[in-house]
Amino acid sequence: MVIYDHPWAYALACSFRDVIAEVDALRSWSGEARTVLELAAGPAEHAREFARRGVPATALDLSPAMCAYARKQGCGLPLDVVQADMTDFRLSSRFDLVITMLDSTAHLMTLDAFVSYLTCAREHLADGGLAVIEMSHPADRLSDTPRVSAAWSVQENGVSARVRWGEPSDALDPITQVVSEHVTIAVDGGEVIQGVVPYRFWTATELDAAIRLAGGLEIVAQYGDFDAGVPLDSSEAWRMITLLRRTR
Ligand SMILES: C[S@@+](CC[C@H](N)C(=O)[O-])C[C@H]1O[C@@H](n2cnc3c(N)ncnc32)[C@H](O)[C@@H]1O
Numbered sequence: 465m466v467i468y469d470h471p472w473a474y475a476l477a478c479s480f481r482d483v484i485a486e487v488d489a490l491r492s493w494s495g496e497a498r499t500v501l502e503l504a505a506g507p508a509e510h511a512r513e514f515a516r517r518g519v520p521a522t523a524l525d526l527s528p529a530m531c532a533y534a535r536k537q538g539c540g541l542p543l544d545v546v547q548a549d550m551t552d553f554r555l556s557s558r559f560d561l562v563i564t565m566l567d568s569t570a571h572l573m574t575l576d577a578f579v580s581y582l583t584c585a586r587e588h589l590a591d592g593g594l595a596v597i598e599m600s601h602p603a604d605r606l607s608d609t610p611r612v613s614a615a616w617s618v619q620e621n622g623v624s625a626r627v628r629w630g631e632p633s634d635a636l637d638p639i640t641q642v643v644s645e646h647v648t649i650a651v652d653g654g655e656v657i658q659g660v661v662p663y664r665f666w667t668a669t670e671l672d673a674a675i676r677l678a679g680g681l682e683i684v685a686q687y688g689d690f691d692a693g694v695p696l697d698s699s700e701a702w703r704m705i706t707l708l709r710r711t712r
Pocket of ligand 1: 468478503504506507508509525526527530548549550551564565566568571
């Protein structure tokens with residue numbers, strides 16, 4: 465996907481996130497995890513933040529460009545970067561915490577792919593380990609009041625950009641629940657990066673079904689924000705964050 469061939473632009477577009485606060489939440493939910501695996505990690509912002517805090521982290525992604533970028537940015541940190549498919553990988557370690565951030569599961573196009581991803585995540589959890597999946601909030605697609613905006617501006621290290629993630633004409637296919645989103649990252653005074661990214665929309669009940677089909681995992685909590693005080697069904701909720709424990 466073209467957008468992921470420009471990791472620096474993707475990282476700039478997503479720099480609206482408070483990665484430090486998100487990692488604070490992930491650490492506290494996991495009971496101070498001692499090892500972390502980030503799946504579909506892209507630039508591996510969260511894995512790198514864990515590594516900066518002295519927690520050895522592994523970042524896995526399919527894109528060679530993203531892996532190269534994460535490796536370079538994480539140079540000198542206790543960070544391993546692995547190029548692999550999140551639905552089909554085997555690492556020699558198990559982890560206290562396995563995270564999948566920013567709706568990366570929208571790249572899983574079928575129920576079988578979702579189940580394979582969950583099975584791989586489960587097999588890499590240490591005893592008592594926690595998996596955290598951050599997905600977009602279903603209200604974005606199933607209500608008249610989406611929780612997030614498709615257009616925003618960012619500024620980081622003196623570079624600013626205008627981002628458009630999806631156009632009003634990008635229609636969700638009602639049968640496959642896939643939408644091809646037109647993405648534009650316009651760096652002020654510089655490059656304009658454009659691409660089309662296919663995303664599969666997953667409902668909360670489909671997530672439930674995939675977890676049951678994968679087996680060996682149970683939902684221990686769901687939140688609507690990294691602030692754990694925001695329930696999933698609150699009008700304040702803007703993400704669907706699911707915490708899973710291994711049951712066998
Ligand atoms: C929306 S980006 C999110 C990156 C990162 N999770 C973050 O929080 O910024 C999605 C990432 O998923 C990766 N990806 C897509 N399909 C994948 C797969 N089957 N296995 C591993 N990575 C995949 C892409 O290369 C891309 O880096």
